[in-house]
Amino acid sequence: MRLEFVTIFPDYFAPLQLSLVGKAIAGGTVELAVHDLRAWTHDRHHTTDDTPYGGGAGMVMKPEPWGEALDALEESSVLPITVVVPTPAGRPFTQSLAYELAGKERLVFACGRYEGIDQRVIDHCRQRYEVVEVSLGDYVLNGGEVAALAITEAVVRLLPGVLGNPDSLLEESHSSGNEQLLEYPNYTKPPVWRGREVPEVLLSGNHGLIAKWRRERALERTRSTRPDLLDGDFS
Ligand code: 6GU
Numbered sequence: 001m002r003l004e005f006v007t008i009f010p011d012y013f014a015p016l017q018l019s020l021v022g023k024a025i026a027g028g029t030v031e032l033a034v035h036d037l038r039a040w041t042h043d044r045h046h047t048t049d050d051t052p053y054g055g056g057a058g059m060v061m062k063p064e065p066w067g068e069a070l071d072a073l074e075e076s077s078v079l080p081i082t083v084v085v086p087t088p089a090g091r092p093f094t095q096s097l098a099y100e101l102a103g104k105e106r107l108v109f110a111c112g113r114y115e116g117i118d119q120r121v122i123d124h125c126r127q128r129y130e131v132v133e134v135s136l137g138d139y140v141l142n143g144g145e146v147a148a149l150a151i152t153e154a155v156v157r158l159l160p161g162v163l164g165n166p167d168s169l170l171e172e173s174h175s176s177g178n179e180q181l182l183e184y185p186n187y188t189k190p191p192v193w194r195g196r197e198v199p200e201v202l203l204s205g206n207h208g209l210i211a212k213w214r215r216e217r218a219l220e221r222t223r224s225t226r227p228d229l230l231d232g233d234f235s
Contacts (some may be wrong), residue, residue: 001104002031002079005148007111008071008222010034012145020163021156029159033162040068041229049114059114066121074128079106081129084151087116088145090133093151096132100150100159104130109151111144124210180229184214 005013013034016022024030035070037044041064049059074081082104101107110117110125125131130157135148172183187198201213222229 001029001102001156002033002106003152003156004033004035004073004078004106004108005145006035006037006066006073006108007143007148008037008113009111009143009145010036012111012149015149016152021153024156024159024162027161028225029162030126030156033159034035035069035073037069039055040072041202047071052115056115060115061112061117061121061125061213063118063121067124068116070121070128071123073108082107083125083129083131084109085125085131085133086111086116086121086136086141086147087133088135088138088140090135093134093136093154095154097132098151098154101132107155109144109148110173113143113233125186135217179220179225181215182226182229184217189223 007013013032016032017025021030025032037048041047048061050062052058052060070083082101084101084107086109108129110121122131122133123234134147134151136150141147158169163169187202189199191203199213201209204210219230
């Protein structure tokens with residue numbers, strides 16, 4: 001999978017060389033390119049924003065550098081482009097959207113700053129590419145960069161061969177193999193730590209009882225912190 005980021009802050013993407021995503025890059029599963037939007041400006045100050053038509057606070061990203069950036073990316077590879085636009089006005093990011101994006105050949109993250117990107121850039125993209133506007137949740141970040149990192153991590157770990165143990169994908173919170181429940185609590189050695197004991201059932205070796213206990217804890221946790229995930233028929 002090819003992952004590209006267009007941004008005025010390329011340094012935000014340095015951490016992608018670390019950990020699991022870094023290994024996916026080193027191992028060739030992921031090909032990564034970070035592009036400085038300012039490379040497609042032509043004025044002395046490398047201007048990427050301007051005041052909004054109609055007035056109001058904040059600045060809007062100018063369309064011209066974005067247009068040139070996307071033209072250049074389109075010419076750089078024949079892979080079909082899916083443009084991901086991180087924005088609080090986007091479609092909520094979920095595990096199922098992560099799986100959807102993991103199936104694409106080439107994601108181009110258009111990271112806006114300020115109050116966003118001139119709408120004509122998005123409209124232009126919709127005409128030429130697949131476009132997904134994605135929101136991480138109902139709060140406001142200063143720009144798309146941190147959101148793009150989060151989306152990237154969620155997507156890359158789903159690619160074949162990236163996780164050491166693919167069974168992890170089945171057990172974790174929000175995966176389809178877990179009835180949409182939050183994950184049960186986990187314990188490791190020692191059996192007693194600062195007077196706190198590991199629940200006895202986990203030491204029993206009785207896999208049926210352990211599975212039942214874990215499901216009960218998962219339900220309890222979900223009921224208390226995310227009742228919205230339960231649509232009724234859980235027992
Ligand atoms: Cl995806 N982008 C920005 N800029 N702010 C956000 C967001 C995304 N999700 C929540 N807030």
